[in-house]
Amino acid sequence: MRKTYVRDIVQHFHWKVISGQDGLMREVTVSDISRPGLEMAGYFNFYPSQRVQLLGRSELSFYYTLPKEERMKRMEALLGEDTPCICVAHGSEVPEELIQYSNEKQVPVLMTTLATTKLSSKLTTYLEGRLAPTTTIHGVLVDVYGVGVLIVGQSSIGKSETALELVKRGHRLVADDAVEIRRTQENQLVGSAPELIQHLLEIRGLGIINVMTLFGAGAVRTYKSVSLVISLEIWDPQKMYDRLGLDEEKMEILDAHVPQITIPVRPGRNLAVIVEVAAMNFRLKRMGYNAAVHFSKKLTDTIEEAVEDM
Structure with missing residues (x-):
């Protein structure tokens, strides 16, 4: 999980910082947003202070109906120690009490x-997106016929060369x-x-090449959903490999x-051709046709017919 700070939100959305600039490095730990309507009414028993707090017209219009002393109490309670920031929507006027406590407690508004x-x-x-669980896997990710294929295997087995051919x-x-x-x-x-190795491909003996520069912008993409994993391994004569495609392996990722x-x-x-065919066959399976299952059924039917004729 990447750490996310209030500063990242400001930079991404280009929102205006009204007060509490010293707290821009406060960490945001949850993706849920809170609209503190009940809290404005004075009910703080289940206040999710660790969330980003969002003040809209409804919350602010009710807030302005409160006496001065109550406003001070509400804002002091609203800005907790673990509150990352307060967001004010619609470009509404920010209450003076909020600005005051924001600067005192260093909670950005x-x-x-x-x-x-x-x-x-x-x-x-x-x-x-920022707080999603993440991991890094040694391999190559390519988009083959719309299928995100993750090619894994031991070092120098030919993953990058296969990607280049694709x-x-x-x-x-x-x-x-x-x-x-x-x-x-x-x-x-x-x-x-x-970001450091985006669009780059390392070929042993040739070095690092920029795929976008050599083959154009249509040869790369920024991200892709991982739908299929292809594991490359050195051929082992003693090992029995799947010849029908009935056995389904799974790789656990996150x-x-x-x-x-x-x-x-x-x-x-x-x-490269094998990876292409694997991607096409994967798409065919998702559309409901499995060649291995179809062949197995035909073979079973043929054997049953032969037994009946005996």
């Missing part, structure tokens, strides 16, 4: 002209060597490249299980 609902939606989406065949590179993967709220795994195919590597095998 941000203002935007966005409507409350839109502000809440945008901020929640942003925080869910790019030449019209597919798109997402990340090479280090793939940053985050799990979204919908349990999707989204992979991307670290508590999510992704279909995995193990491909043995030996001289003469065109890995």
Whole structure:
């Protein structure tokens, strides 16, 4: 999980900082947003102070009906020690009491002209992306026929060379060597490249090449959902490899299980073509047709018919 600070929110949305500038390095730990309507009425028993607090027209209009002393009490209680920041929507006027306690407790107050609902939606989406569980996997992520294929395997087995051949065949590179993967709220795994090595591909003997510069902007993409894992391993004559495709392997990434195919590597095998066919076959399975299951059923029916004729 990447750490997210109030400063990151300000820089991303370009919102105005009204007060509490000294608290811009406060950490945001949850993606949920709180609209403190009950708290404005004085009920703080279940106040989620660790959330970003959002003040819209409803909260502020009620707040201005309170006596001066009550306003001071509400704002003092609203700005807790673990409150990351206060966001004021609609470009509404910020109460003097809020500015006062904001500066005293170093809790930033941000203002935007966005409507409350839109502000809440945008901020929640942003925080869910920033606070999603993440991990880094050694491998190559490519977009093959719309399928996010993560190619893994031991070092120098040919992952980058396979990715280069796939790019030449019209597919798109997402990340090479280090793939940053985050799990979204919908349990999707989204992979991307670290900023330092974005669009770069390392080929032993050739060095580092920039795929976008060589092949154009259409040869790369920034991120892609991981749908299929292809594991490359040196061919082991003693090992029995799946020849029908009935056995389904899974790879666990961030508590999510992704279909995995193990491909043995030996001289003469065109890995790029095999990866292409694996991606196409994966799409076909998602559309409801499994060639291995169809063949197995036909074989079973044929054997049963032969037994009946005996």
